[in-house]
Amino acid sequence: xxxxxxxxxxxxxxxxxxxxxxxxxxxxxxxxxxxxxxxxxxxxxxxxxxxxxxxxxxxxxxxxxxxxxxxxxxxxxxxxxxxxxxxxxxxxxxxxxxxxxxxxxxxxxxxxxxxxxxxxxxxxxxxxxxxxxxxxxxxxxxxxxxxxxxxxxxxxxxxxxxxxxxxxxxxxxxxxxxxxxxxxxxxxxxxxxxxxxxxxxxxxxxxxxxxxxxxxxxxxxxxxxxxxxxxxxxxxxxxxxxxxxxxxxxxxxxxxxxxxxxxxxxxxxxxxxxxxxxxxxxxxxxxxxxxxxxxxxxxxxxxxxxxxxxxxxxxxxxxxxxxxxxxxxxxxxxxxxxxxxxxxxxxxxxxxxxxxxxxxxxxxxxxxxxxxxxxxxxxxxxxxxxxxxxxxxxxxxxxxxxxxxxxxxxxxxxxxxxxxxxxxxxxxxxxxxxxxxxxxxxxxxxxxxxxxxxxxxxxxxxxxxxxxxxxxxxxxxxxxxxxxxxxxxxxxxxxxxxxxxxxxxxxxxxxxxxxxxxxxxxxxxxxxxxxxxxxxxxxxxxxxxxxxxxxxxxxxxxxxxxxxxxxxxxx
Amino acid sequence: xxxxxxxxxxxxxxxxxxxxxxxxxxxxxxxxxxxxxxxxxxxxxxxxxxxxxxxxxxxxxxxxxxxxxxxxxxxxxxxxxxxxxxxxxxxxxxxxxxxxxxxxxxxxxxxxxxxxxxxxxxxxxxxxx
Numbered sequence: 001x002x003x004x005x006x007x008x009x010x011x012x013x014x015x016x017x018x019x020x021x022x023x024x025x026x027x028x029x030x031x032x033x034x035x036x037x038x039x040x041x042x043x044x045x046x047x048x049x050x051x052x053x054x055x056x057x058x059x060x061x062x063x064x065x066x067x068x069x070x071x072x073x074x075x076x077x078x079x080x081x082x083x084x085x086x087x088x089x090x091x092x093x094x095x096x097x098x099x100x101x102x103x104x105x106x107x108x109x110x111x112x113x114x115x116x117x118x119x120x121x122x123x124x125x126x127x128x129x130x131x132x133x134x135x136x137x138x139x140x141x142x143x144x145x146x147x148x149x150x151x152x153x154x155x156x157x158x159x160x161x162x163x164x165x166x167x168x169x170x171x172x173x174x175x176x177x178x179x180x181x182x183x184x185x186x187x188x189x190x191x192x193x194x195x196x197x198x199x200x201x202x203x204x205x206x207x208x209x210x211x212x213x214x215x216x217x218x219x220x221x222x223x224x225x226x227x228x229x230x231x232x233x234x235x236x237x238x239x240x241x242x243x244x245x246x247x248x249x250x251x252x253x254x255x256x257x258x259x260x261x262x263x264x265x266x267x268x269x270x271x272x273x274x275x276x277x278x279x280x281x282x283x284x285x286x287x288x289x290x291x292x293x294x295x296x297x298x299x300x301x302x303x304x305x306x307x308x309x310x311x312x313x314x315x316x317x318x319x320x321x322x323x324x325x326x327x328x329x330x331x332x333x334x335x336x337x338x339x340x341x342x343x344x345x346x347x348x349x350x351x352x353x354x355x356x357x358x359x360x361x362x363x364x365x366x367x368x369x370x371x372x373x374x375x376x377x378x379x380x381x382x383x384x385x386x387x388x389x390x391x392x393x394x395x396x397x398x399x400x401x402x403x404x405x406x407x408x409x410x411x412x413x414x415x416x417x418x419x420x421x422x423x424x425x426x427x428x429x430x431x432x433x434x435x436x437x438x439x440x441x442x443x444x445x446x447x448x449x450x451x452x453x454x455x456x457x458x459x460x461x462x463x464x465x466x467x468x469x470x471x472x473x474x475x476x477x478x479x480x481x482x483x484x485x486x487x488x489x490x491x492x493x494x495x496x497x498x499x500x501x502x503x504x505x506x507x508x509x510x511x512x513x514x515x516x517x518x519x520x521x522x523x524x525x526x527x528x529x530x531x532x533x534x535x536x537x538x539x540x541x542x543x544x545x546x547x548x549x550x551x552x553x554x555x556x557x558x559x560x561x562x563x564x565x566x567x568x569x570x571x
Numbered sequence: 572x573x574x575x576x577x578x579x580x581x582x583x584x585x586x587x588x589x590x591x592x593x594x595x596x597x598x599x600x601x602x603x604x605x606x607x608x609x610x611x612x613x614x615x616x617x618x619x620x621x622x623x624x625x626x627x628x629x630x631x632x633x634x635x636x637x638x639x640x641x642x643x644x645x646x647x648x649x650x651x652x653x654x655x656x657x658x659x660x661x662x663x664x665x666x667x668x669x670x671x672x673x674x675x676x677x678x679x680x681x682x683x684x685x686x687x688x689x690x691x692x693x694x695x696x697x698x699x700x
Binding site (some may be wrong): 125216217218219238242243246248251252253259261270271273274275276277278281284285286293313314315320321322323331333334 | 572573575576578579580581583591605608610611614615618620661664673682683684685686687688689690691692694695696
């Protein structure tokens, strides 16, 4: 069965990886669902859509409700280059699959939305009327209808300002499940009670929790837990969490009582178990190094000495004076610098030991576009690379999200051999065919990264590029500005609509904000992304990116108007 | 610190063979009820060190007979047993006190529910791995 995934405009290079992780968790081979090469190419060209062949609606719902980068999932009833042709395609869709959703007891709505297009409410109504042939027997309801139907138009970025431009593609379908993206804004870092200098942004934390299959009844470890921001995400998926860190400051927190547990309390999540220990001495702190495998996932942002220096137990000096017993209570254990390669070698060793077989490690590492290659990643005989995504940070630096799965049992006697293996770098045999990690930094790969490596919706020009790229970036910036202006226009239009609806319907309506999804789409659709936050770290996550929601009475009245518009489909 | 975590902690200082199980000297213990998840308990039960868990139960002041002397497959189907085990693993929090190594007597303090397992520079094993 065909389903359409619409992605948020955010972390484009993480889309296939997150979808694959969720499919594997649901027991579906991603290769049977979609062609990953074609999908990456389409995303590279700016499309937010992916058509998947899924074995059941339950899997589609799982994708909708778990995937953070997926904005909505539709059961695809028809798709074609124009609205008229899409109508014909929907007419050919098996009637027995439509009927149950359109019965008398099923409330419904038809929303018109688009990518890189903004439609007036009259235009939306025109498009809606094309689908009046559907035997919609139930009552109209904009807020949380039983059957939410969408007509989505996708336009190219080129010719944004031209009159009468045609869509690239039109999709029509029924929404499945409820997107998880509300968690991104509602729990963004700007809402948190307790933050550290390197707290991980909520959207990426949630993606990472998906990469390791965090879920109810799983035990997840973050060995560099810090303020616990990644475990907050894992706990949101129902995981039992354990965090360790050598630095006691983020764990115990500030004098005012805010500490690592504060963010969990804030969202009503169960506390993680926190231990102050040294990842370099993992096998010493934990019984037998947990050779048999205890954890269902390890997810972490290790310290690389960029914003937080890495430390390990011990002294820089060769000869260490033992601590006298009477001094022990006050003694602060010495630490020395922890080289980045050692951090990673130890992390892979911990994962190979402490993970259950078939479970995953997901970690972040910084890099430059030139060094985003296979050989620059550490390997381990017990681990296999399943996913590799790159997020652009600046025009030269980026951040890589690496996911590995434990494929073989750990043998403690092999520890020295494992370490030597890790230091040699990952070999082609240790990489899953779907993982996007190049052998060499090819120009094509780099250009693709640069194109997609956007920062919160702002396009930037790579160094030394041509005037053409500059012009393109300027055009994109103009489109961004147009989209920004569009939001204001939409708000004004909605206020106007509210006023007229008030006059017509006497206020009423079912309450809530049924008209908002379509309106928000239209507002954010132009050029700069659909209001997704996409911010990198801490500041700017959430607050700046989203337009403020309209006041309640406005949306309720707009709702009434849209209800009236929907009812008009049948007049 | 939950008893789930206590069950896997050991003393890392050099010269210690087992360093396990650590004795709990609790000065503050909190009981916090959490939603019962039978699947998680069944999932984790085979990895537990049972004698260490029974010792911990006693040391935090819970009735010794809360858990049977050994765990069996038959017990994993018994809801009353799973509830008791869930309570022991997930709901008992040692907020303050210390963990003591049975071999060396080394003490690891617990504050805010966070055990400090750090060892001094002179206690590091030779290869520091």
